[in-house]
Amino acid sequence: MKNDKSLLLNILAIAFLAVLAYFIYSVATSNDIGIKVTDNNVVENRVAYRYLNKNVLDENSKYEWGGKAEDSAANVVTSIVADYRLFDTSLEVIVLFITVMGFGLVIPKENIKIKESTELLYHWTPLLMTYMLLVGGYMFINGHISPGGGFPAGAIMSTAILVGVLAGKQTVSHTTLKKIEAIAGTLIFSIATLGFFLKGSFFINFLEGGNVGDLFSAGLIPILYTLVAFKVAAELSGIYFEFYEGGEEHDNV
Amino acid sequence: MNSVLFLIVIPLLGAFLALFGKKANRIVAILITAFTEIFSIMIYLSDKLPVSVAIGGWQAPYGINFVLTPLSVGFIVLINLAAIISLFIIRGEKEYQFYSTYLVLLAAANGIVLTGDIFNFYIFSELTTFAITALIAYPRNRRSTGAAIKYLILASTASSFLLIGIGVVYKTLGTLNIADIASKIDLLNPLTLELIIVLILTGIFVELELFPFNMWVPKAYFAGTASVNVMLHGMLGTAGAYIIARILLTMFAVNGSGMLVNANIANAIIVIAMLTIFVSEIAAFNEKKLKKVLAFSSMGQMGLIIFGFMIGNEQALTGAFYMVVANFLAKIILFVLTGEFIAMTGSDNWEDMKGIGRKHPVAGVSFVIGSLSLMGVPFFAGFWGKLAVIQGAMSGNSFMITGIVIILITAVVEGVYFLKISHTFFLKKEDEKEFNAKARIHSIVIAAALAVIVLAIGVHPGLIENNVNRATNEILNSTSNYVDVVFPGRY
């Protein structure tokens, strides 16, 4: 009986997906006039073209390598993520914040003992951690001129802390991580608010830009990425600590 | 008007600082919400509306913008009002996670209404999803965990459709700004447009509590505490009503008519709305748990509001906005009182609540007023909404007449079960046992004050007539009004 029901469910699901697929096929092969989803990508007709040319403020402006521009990050994706659409990125930080907090809220608090690490891991951990922290640090400092940025850098740095946890070394405490998280988050939004008081607009890049391609360029972007990296690292590391840190569970039904 | 960003930034800063505040959290949350409520009322009353605010100094469509129109700011006022009420009826939530999550929900609900960028809208809607999931899961018992994970899976699947829809919009039109999309919608191939509408509609279906995707609603309301119920209904539900007006009737509207650009899809939504009304009222009739009754009735009202919006003529739109306000007020009364009653009797079942109305006549009468307004009895706020929606549907085709029949039948069903419940409250208590807890005076005062407003609007609808007409006029010419705010001179 149970099998009959699940077979019916599978058939229904396949039928539904087939209808959907036919719909998409008919959309893709439609011959009516107008912009179609299957047309070739033309960057010139999109907002991205102005981002690439860095001429959002002034349509006729041009820029050169090593010269000034409205947003002097050499990595155009970074200049979108952390300048043109900075508001989205700061909300992304909140998404991570609330999901990790929700995770800590719902996970059952049990005392789980971590197996003692092997000799090999224990002694190599400091070296591994140093390299990981260095790579992470490089990534957020250089996020505006090469691929990288705050989120991957934070993920790499939290891996370093995970290695420390696995090796049984005392690196940082859970409370310190919570503090780093809250301070970095508060600073990101304080900088956003500072823009309002300095230039009259929230989330504005109010620092002097510098030259395209320099390490010290793109104004606020490196600072913001540093904060994002620390916040992401603290949040992701918090997940590891939630697993084995026992404690009293509040019952409030 | 750049300062409108304080409506987002201050609650978020509060959410971080709540990690350290121990006992002060509740006070801080109330202060922040009071600030956002007063600030939004000030914006609504100022003469600077409508206005578009560019964030980060980048003009639309290149940067993200907030669009403040009488409609959006009016909804902000309602959402923050529900937020502050939900804080006052909190019963014993102490952990910082609750307040932190609540503040994120407040910021996200404000942002979802104000934003003028479709991708930004997606992020805000994801934020509300996570916040609501965390709030439902907060009691951490069997019921709440089950409800939370079902809601999270359903909402994530739906929002992935929204993201695909946004991707297709960007692929075809090369922009993410809602006003920009609205002004270029005619350039699209008809079938591609249909695909986009279907994808985005699927993405917002879960929040609209519409029929095939609404099985989470009773579970979530049943699992949440009274204050979470008020948040779900007053913040998420109200934002849902706004989403219909903004996404369906502005982004995808025929300019100057308030109609959806694709008549087939509009009809499909009407059918779904009718099904929603029918199914939910029948389910509510057979339900014994008071919270679930209210949840089903909430779904039914949402279906009615969507039905009104989709008819699209002036009367139906006016009716829909009246319904939004009346449903907002009446349902908050019922949820606040239900929380009190359940705490007093220790039972979810309305049949066990005999004698409550005799012990607390003010609460009992407020409950009756709220339910009469939901039924649409004359001289209560809900009446004007239902009347105008039915009048609007009269001028439609035979298809709409079916809708009227369904509305009238379900109104009777609604009347029967609400009267049954209200009658039970005033029955004599059979056993002499005392109630488990005392009713809190401030909850009853809140409920009574809202009941007075419901009565006042019912007797004299002119109280909110101006505001409703302002909103209706905005939606009737939504595309040109909206695009004109963001890109002056394009229309």
Add this chain to the structure above:
Amino acid sequence: MTMSNIFLISSTSLIFIGLFGVLTRKNIVKILLSLNIIETGINLLLVAFGYKEGGKVPILTSSDSINHLGNMVDPVPQALVLTSIVIGLGTTAFALGLTIRYYKTHGTLNIEANDEEEVTAHE
């Protein structure tokens, strides 16, 4: 068949596979796996929407690269994908935490298990 179409078709099929999993599976962990497949498919789809035949990475590396701005792939979908990856990570983490709690309260990972309190016999 162009490269662009191959990307579109493969990412759409990933989304369909994930959808089938979400619709038919009963085990919560399997549903979450399917959700992750959908997310991967969407990320690929978004990047494919910005793809350009013979396009370059939208990162300036030398004075020469500014002459090739027209050849670069669209950077906006990549920025969107970055956001969507973080949201996907958050969803997965939160949902897995809830799943652990679900197993503790329900004693099963079946999504159809009864949520009402009366049947709590497993704890």
